[in-house]
Amino acid sequence: MRSEFLGAALILIGSMTGAFTQTTSAPPAPSIWKNQSNSILEIESIDANGVIRGSFTNHKQNTNCIGIAYPVEGKVSANGLFFRVTFPACFTVTAWQGTFSGNTIQTNYTYE
Numbered sequence: 286m287r288s289e290f291l292g293a294a295l296i297l298i299g300s301m302t303g304a305f306t307q308t309t310s311a312p313p314a315p316s317i318w319k320n321q322s323n324s325i326l327e328i329e330s331i332d333a334n335g336v337i338r339g340s341f342t343n344h345k346q347n348t349n350c351i352g353i354a355y356p357v358e359g360k361v362s363a364n365g366l367f368f369r370v371t372f373p374a375c376f377t378v379t380a381w382q383g384t385f386s387g388n389t390i391q392t393n394y395t396y397e
Contacts, residue, residue: 311335311361312385322346326357326368326390335361341370350375366390369397 311331312318318326322345329339337359343350350372359368359381369380383392 311366312390314339318390325354327354328357331361337361337366337368341368343372350377361385 312328314328314331314337316328318328320326322343324344325340325342327339327341328337331337337357339357339359340354341357342352342354344352353374355370355372357368357370359366365382365384367380367382369378371378378397379394380397381392381394383390
């Protein structure tokens with residue numbers, strides 16, 4: 286199992302639609318996030334149970350499965366957030382675990 290740390294991993298880009306009042310440690314939904322490798326996390330919704338729905342598009346150079354939006358499965362709780370993406374064409378699952386603060390999602394990730 287390989288684990289890496291991504292400092293200031295995902296930064297909010299674009300604008301949010303509708304009003305958003307930050308009352309939890311959850312990112313807004315819908316929202317679009319971009320990391321330092323230009324990969325995109327799109328959070329389409331977070332339901333009342335904290336279940337995250339959206340997609341992740343890999344743009345990290347020198348990797349496979351680039352430019353394809355894959356479904357995100359995840360959860361937000363009082364302890365932070367967790368999401369994972371299955372890249373079937375690459376026979377890989379990547380899981381992120383981290384925290385949300387302001388306009389940053391800071392995560393660690395592992396390849397499963």
